[in-house]
Amino acid sequence: MVIAPEHASVETLTTVDQKSDVDAYVAAAASKSDRDRQDEKTKKTGVFTGSYATNPVNGKPVPIWIADYVLATYGTGAIMAVPAHDTRDFEFAKQFGIEVIPVVSPPKDHDIDLNRLAAGEVCFVGRGTAMNSGQYDGIATDEFKSKITISLSEQGVGSEAVNYKLRDWLFSRQRFWGEPFPILHELDEEGNKTGLLKAVDAADLPVDLPEIEDFKPHGRPEPPLEKADDGWLYPVIDGKKYQRETNTMPQWAGSCWYYLRFIDPKNDQVFIDSELEKQWMPVDLYIGGAEHAVLHLLYARFWHKVLFDRGHLQTAEPFNRLVNQGMILGDVEFTGYQTEDGSWVSVDQITEDEDRNPVSPSGESLTSVKVEPDDVEKDGENFVLKSDASIRIDSRAYKMSKSRGNVVNPDDIVxxxxxxxxxxxxxxxxxxxxxxxxxxxxxxxxxxxxxxxxxxxxxxxxxxxxxxxxxxxxxxxxxxxxxxxxxxxxxxxxxxxxxxxxxxxxxxxxxxxxxxxxxxxxxxxxxxxxxxxxxxxxxxxxxxxxxxxxxxxxxxxxxxxxxxxTVDSTVEIPVQIMGKIKSKIVVARGMSKDDLLATAKADPKIMALLEGKTIRKEIAVPDRLVNIVAN
RNA sequence: GGGGAUGUGGCGGAAUUGGCAGACGCGCUAGAUUUAGGAUCUAGUGUCCUUACGGACGUGCAGGUUCAAUUCCUGUCAUCCCCA
Structure with a gap:
């Protein structure tokens, strides 16, 4: 078993002997990003907790490890590893000398080496039939999965769960521009927070941002809304003093449901009138940048489904059709590379150093130089310098950016x-x-x-x-x-x-x-x-x-x-012999196959070419073409 | 690492169901017109061979299916975008 370094049970599972190792590992993992941790190029790291779990199926002890390739925010943050059939688990087991037991036998036609699989030397990730699995041996993978799930839930030691791939979402920001959370913190006589929270009464929604002169961040951790007037910041309700929540919501808060509000923007009773919703929703066509393909769509759809499940909406899905428009890049640029003394180095010779800077084969650092289109020509597949065809030049369009200086200002075009x-x-x-x-x-x-x-x-x-x-x-x-x-x-x-x-x-x-x-x-x-x-x-x-x-x-x-x-009365049809166009005939639209063939064969060019040849096959597609196979 | 997409002339790209590869635009070449430049108009423009007629090759690469493949199948290479 492998659990995430942030898992709540890390402390209880760690034995005295292992404590110092585990503490050091958890501290190191905390400084890495999720993406680094999942990168399969880097070596798997991990540490043994000293504890064992019991396999509920066969009662055998299973060592519990901690490794950062398991993420606390995904699923339960704990996995039952199957080293013989998952590449990441396999790497991990190999590295730490954990036993690799094959439990899936590959299908017959698979070319994997069965002896090496049995010995735990290779990993097989496909489907097959169960092996080394006691009473389940010989059952197909999919069937096995459902059988074991049923069995475990009957014993009361497990159950099937759907794992939504939505991670926890940090939804507060420390800046002025954002919707205030409609939440009040109760204060005691001295003005300290008691820890009790109260939602703003529905009648007082929405909470507007206060008018304040200076709403810029001030460098302290407290959000800028702390600078609001006392009248806004400290409402008194039923004789009790409260402080408003001063974090604000991120842009998502608006972008996730604006399409609903746009339908009924002036309604001060509900966020959308249900009749209007019925009339307009769902959105027929949603066009957005490719970056929305996952994020915005995921969140907007999530919000919509929550509102639907809660009975505020009648449409289960927000968008009928989503199109992601492509990005407009800058003008195509030619880039060459020069050494310090100004001599050119061909692009295919160049490698990168650790800092991703270009270097020549001899290790000299290079500077990239923009080359004018007039100084470049095409040589086979590549672009080369006109003055020296042995120097290949990079040709591509880059994302528009200030640093590259290739930004096109639409105002100038207008x-x-x-x-x-x-x-x-x-x-x-x-x-x-x-x-x-x-x-x-x-x-x-x-x-x-x-x-x-x-x-x-x-x-x-x-x-x-x-x-x-x-x-x-x-x-x-x-x-x-x-x-x-x-x-x-x-x-x-x-x-x-x-x-x-x-x-x-x-x-x-x-x-x-x-x-x-x-x-x-x-x-x-x-x-x-x-x-x-x-x-x-x-x-x-x-x-x-x-x-x-x-x-x-x-x-x-x-x-x-x-x-x-929209259709012409006549069409020009190519006539092919052996699949190569030899002539063209103009015929009435819709002419039958037989007539087409006859017309084609009457064409002087075709007649000459067919002279003395045996026709093997004749194909005629009305309004399209004639092809005669002859030799 | 995961997910998504794309490879066609000098360039951007086009090609419902397999059926004339390169529509349309840019660029380029020649000519016309203009005092000149910009502009405009006309013709040409995939590559190679040929004086010409014509022929061969050609949609990232390697195979396959078919009378016929940019399109379908198998493998492979490369590039780009996104990742809370």
Missing amino acids: SNYGADSLRLYEMFMGPLEQSKPWSMNGVSGVRNFLDRVWRMVIDKDQEQPVLHSAVVDIDPTDEQTRTLHKTIKAVSQDIGSLSFNTAIARMMEFTNFFTRQDHRPKSIMESFVLLLSPFAPHIAEELWLTLGHENSLAYEAWPKFDEAL
Whole structure:
């Protein structure tokens, strides 16, 4: 058995002989972080308590050890080790010479060495059948687990438990900005705390922060709220004097349930009206940074479930769908490394010293140097210096940070390119959930697109915005109509799947098409402006007004598409021979397999290539391709 | 250590069910236009071979399944993010 160094029973279990060793070990463990303690690269440490437990199944004595790889805050803080079948337990047992008894026999097809397993020399972590387990021998692992649990609970020496992976949570902060805890400490005649606590009466909730001049931390352990006026700090209730709790709650206190309060923010009776909750909850789509994927989601969901279990909410789950947007990194940078005398060292030659500083193979310390893109070229898989192709250069985008100096200030982008460009670029960069590097060239690219949209609708040569002479009130051609309907369909679908980058690409294609058209029907331009409006609201609104509307486009319905108008009547189909494209044929949409094959074989190029060959197989997929296997 | 994700041109990326790899944008090249620059327009742009026609190769790497693989399977390498 192994217990955590912080376990409550450490003192009682430690024998006189072992006391000094145990005390020293517990003190050392206290200075290590949980993560260090669980790091499997570091050697397992531990100390024997001198005591033994009795195995309730076979009555044998089991030595009780203390080791810091067991965490007090996780589960019960004590484990029954199974060294033959858990890598951490195995390492621990090996290191301290504890007996390793295999109790799970691997499945037949497993390639583990059975003799070494029997001898306790290897560890097997998979499932199998029980061995060395008395009456349970031969039973499959899963079945064994449930049988032994039942047996132990029947004997009254154990029971099944669900272990929630939520650790204890420190929920107080010593700073001003935070919700005050609605808790009162009773004071005696001299003003000392009696130790009795009282919750603030429900009628007096919520407890607001007091108005105080100086709310900065003062360097002492007492929270800044200690500096509040006596009127706030020392309420008197029924003749008894109290002191308010002066710790405040962390940000979590708000972020865990704000989505509920936002639905009903002015309600002073309850935190959310149940009718409104029914109407709005659960949240349809929650978009947040990847760091929320575990923490915020875990806590917010925990709070929500507590409120639900307590009957304050009717929805068991807070969020229907969670999307974590990726991080925007800085511009891609090229980094080379130089010795003190300025000579370059190739990136693949570099190692790190103990302080993680780069060093050359000969041990010289190196400085990293930013290399201009013009001085770098691609050589096979790697980037190298143009001046010396043997010097490899690092190429990557880093997280934006002040120290690296690669922070992009959105205000600068707004003033140089406009808010629409910033917004559009962020959506055009790539998939929402992916982290991706910033690129100033990319920003000017989307700005370019917006300029092209502007010139598609508006006469650039006039002082005031007036319609381009090509934008006229006429009926669109079939091709124009199809282009519009295809664009509406694609943009609508892409928005639904949050694929904003491809939605924008489709609008660019639309613009490329219509800037070549001598006549651009006004109705089509109007539909397009509506499609663009969620992406670039400012320019869209401006175009909408210039197209002759008095009200904001915000009141307009989203454009609809006609499925029949999104497909062309003919399709171009590749014709392959042996899986390689040899020709293309244009056929009516929906042409049958047989007709496709016949058309393909009538194609002059294909005919020539099939000359004198035997056709082994013919594959035709309508509207897709033809493949003829022949030799 | 645990958990999550990603590898496609010079760069960001695209490719419902396996079915034309590289949409769209940036960059680059050439031309047009402009007093000039920025801008704009037109054409080209995966790599290699070929005067050309055309051909070979190509989605991290190594295998496999298939008429057909960025997509499916097995193995492997690398990188990034998060950890109360």
